[in-house]
Amino acid sequence: xxxxxxxxxxxxxxxxxxGRVGGVTxxxxxxxxxxxxxxxxxxxxxPAELAVIESLKREQIVVQADRSIIxxxxxxxxxxxLLSGWAFRFKTLSDGRRQILNFLLAGxxxxxxxxxxxxxxxxxQALSDVVLxxxxxxxxxxxxxxxxxxxxxxxxLTAHEESLVDDTLLSVGRRSAEExxxxxxxxxxxxxxxLIPGIDTQQLGVPFPLTQQHxxxxxxLSLVHTNKTLRKLERRGLHRIxxxxxxxxxxxxxxxxxxxxxxxxxxxxxxx
Amino acid sequence: xxxxxxxxxxxxxxxxxxGRVGGVTxxxxxxxxxxxxxxxxxxxxxPAELAVIESLKREQIVVQADRSIIxxxxxxxxxxxLLSGWAFRFKTLSDGRRQILNFLLAGxxxxxxxxxxxxxxxxxQALSDVVLxxxxxxxxxxxxxxxxxxxxxxxxLTAHEESLVDDTLLSVGRRSAEExxxxxxxxxxxxxxxLIPGIDTQQLGVPFPLTQQHxxxxxxLSLVHTNKTLRKLERRGLHRIxxxxxxxxxxxxxxxxxxxxxxxxxxxxxxx
DNA sequence: CGACGTGTTGATCTCTCTCAATTAGAGTGG
DNA sequence: CCACTCTAATTGAGAGAGATCAACACGTCG
Numbered sequence: 001x002x003x004x005x006x007x008x009x010x011x012x013x014x015x016x017x018x019g020r021v022g023g024v025t026x027x028x029x030x031x032x033x034x035x036x037x038x039x040x041x042x043x044x045x046x047p048a049e050l051a052v053i054e055s056l057k058r059e060q061i062v063v064q065a066d067r068s069i070i071x072x073x074x075x076x077x078x079x080x081x082l083l084s085g086w087a088f089r090f091k092t093l094s095d096g097r098r099q100i101l102n103f104l105l106a107g108x109x110x111x112x113x114x115x116x117x118x119x120x121x122x123x124x125q126a127l128s129d130v131v132l133x134x135x136x137x138x139x140x141x142x143x144x145x146x147x148x149x150x151x152x153x154x155x156x157l158t159a160h161e162e163s164l165v166d167d168t169l170l171s172v173g174r175r176s177a178e179e180x181x182x183x184x185x186x187x188x189x190x191x192x193x194x195l196i197p198g199i200d201t202q203q204l205g206v207p208f209p210l211t212q213q214h215x216x217x218x219x220x221l222s223l224v225h226t227n228k229t230l231r232k233l234e235r236r237g238l239h240r241i242x243x244x245x246x247x248x249x250x251x252x253x254x255x256x257x258x259x260x261x262x263x264x265x266x267x268x269x270x271x272x
Numbered sequence: 273x274x275x276x277x278x279x280x281x282x283x284x285x286x287x288x289x290x291g292r293v294g295g296v297t298x299x300x301x302x303x304x305x306x307x308x309x310x311x312x313x314x315x316x317x318x319p320a321e322l323a324v325i326e327s328l329k330r331e332q333i334v335v336q337a338d339r340s341i342i343x344x345x346x347x348x349x350x351x352x353x354l355l356s357g358w359a360f361r362f363k364t365l366s367d368g369r370r371q372i373l374n375f376l377l378a379g380x381x382x383x384x385x386x387x388x389x390x391x392x393x394x395x396x397q398a399l400s401d402v403v404l405x406x407x408x409x410x411x412x413x414x415x416x417x418x419x420x421x422x423x424x425x426x427x428x429l430t431a432h433e434e435s436l437v438d439d440t441l442l443s444v445g446r447r448s449a450e451e452x453x454x455x456x457x458x459x460x461x462x463x464x465x466x467l468i469p470g471i472d473t474q475q476l477g478v479p480f481p482l483t484q485q486h487x488x489x490x491x492x493l494s495l496v497h498t499n500k501t502l503r504k505l506e507r508r509g510l511h512r513i514x515x516x517x518x519x520x521x522x523x524x525x526x527x528x529x530x531x532x533x534x535x536x537x538x539x540x541x542x543x544x
Numbered sequence: 545c546g547a548c549g550t551g552t553t554g555a556t557c558t559c560t561c562t563c564a565a566t567t568a569g570a571g572t573g574g
Numbered sequence: 575c576c577a578c579t580c581t582a583a584t585t586g587a588g589a590g591a592g593a594t595c596a597a598c599a600c601g602t603c604g
Binding site: 089091093094097098099101112113114115121122140141144145148149151152154155156158159160161162163165166167168169170172173174175217219220259 | 361363365366369370371373384385386387393394412413416417420421423424426427428430431432433434435437438439440441442444445446447489491492531
């Protein structure tokens with residue numbers, strides 16, 4: 001499973017440090033040279049701003065697939081940024097029922113929700129091998145203090161992540177199993193595709209390190225029902241998951257299933 | 273329904289403006305004199321910071337119960353702060369299915385999620401009569417620019433609101449109807465109680481302007497099943513809803529129903 | 545080679561939804 | 575003051591989407 005998001009060339013795992021909890025330190029990449037900067041998704045920052053970020057960055061670590069990045073209830077967890085790979089945030093009830101809150105892809109923050117000093121209200125786990133940039137714990141505050149533009153960006157990113165959770169809540173609360181799965185596939189496909197501009201997703205699909213259990217936990221479904229619904233969509237020729245890659249064969253149809261009548265626009269209802 | 277959160281004394285509705293869309297302008301209250309400042313919930317801000325907030329504040333408006341504050345898809349909605357009353361954020365599917373994302377109480381932001389210029393990804397509606405402070409649209413940015421401490425506070429508040437949605441998602445995805453309702457009652461009770469320090473909630477309960485339809489839409493349940501479950505809990509003597517007020521008669525039991533084995537602590541599972 | 549993780553499928557079972565009908569209170573108009 | 579209407583709450587009955595239980599296939603790995 002850990003080979004669907006190959007580690008970047010600039011990362012090496014020092015075998016001596018292999019046993020370390022929470023990940024392995026890897027070759028440092030300056031924020032200037034950050035591969036994410038090239039993506040259209042990311043706004044370009046002034047050199048001065050990059051310097052601020054750089055000054056707050058401590059190191060880079062690798063966490064292997066399926067290992068924990070932040071434990072539920074952990075206090076004083078550092079602030080991370082996801083440089084490559086997939087992860088997810090989750091919460092569990094005491095009897096083990098788990099809900100995945102959202103999936104994290106390259107560029108996402110890990111751990112902003114946490115008030116420094118507090119216990120993390122959710123866990124974070126790696127889905128594939130993952131490279132994280134580690135920032136000092138008060139980085140969010142320092143960012144605000146020394147670069148308002150970046151502080152604003154953090155606020156906006158946080159708000160944006162919330163709106164992803166909002167979307168999932170809409171799905172889990174009001175969509176049928178088939179609709180939920182169709183929606184999730186489309187959303188994850190688009191997010192993943194945006195990170196690898198230029199490749200022919202039609203032919204190659206996108207990396208997809210989730211197991212069916214992850215899909216189930218992300219959508220509030222049972223594993224069995226997730227499997228059956230997934231197969232149904234697959235047999236209809238809408239998608240294919242193979243070798244850790246997701247291929248969407250009929251995005252239009254999947255989108256329509258996700259929101260039958262509306263093309264993504266909200267309902268036209270009498271405005272009170 | 274609109275009498276459960278009586279308007280503060282300092283608010284008057286000019287009858288001349290009664291027809292205005294989106295609310296009625298009311299007597300201005302300076303941020304210095306803001307009644308919310310007295311609450312233990314809110315950290316005290318320096319006079320200089322208050323001045324910044326004050327300078328961004330435009331007016332105050334009243335929106336009546338059940339009226340829309342921000343329409344789904346509305347663009348250029350202003351930034352509000354909820355001064356008193358209850359509201360909720362929601363999303364709807366094109367066929368009308370509605371999911372309430374979270375409930376808003378005094379002190380909450382309304383509309384930070386929205387990137388200025390963009391369409392609002394969710395609607396906001398008043399549950400009771402509501403008083404809102406209206407801020408200029410770029411207030412979030414101005415706050416960051418001129419008062420980093422406040423900018424940081426906004427980030428934190430946004431993150432905090434997300435964690436409320438996280439909690440709901442856990443409920444909707446993984447809890448039974450009974451567990452969901454028990455959890456919601458406890459959470460809303462506590463939030464409401466924190467806003468009226470000193471009163472004997474044991475005797476008086478807290479204001480509770482939700483209809484059963486709101487509870488259903490907030491928990492991903494049908495109206496009928498919500499009613500039946502609510503009655504079941506009520507018959508067991510755990511709570512009472514009467515005259516727009518919620519009384520919790522057995523918080524302990526309700527909490528236990530919400531998370532059977534854990535007292536709010538996350539599960540003790542083998543840490544991978 | 546056996547243990548394990550993941551995916552698959554069939555057979556029940558049940559929680560929750562949908563449909564229907566009734567009650568109670570608030571507001572309106574004659 | 576009394577029909578009439580509307581909304582919110584309630585309750586029963588039947589249907590169904592999705593959960594649970596069980597078994598099996600397949601590939602990887604120590």
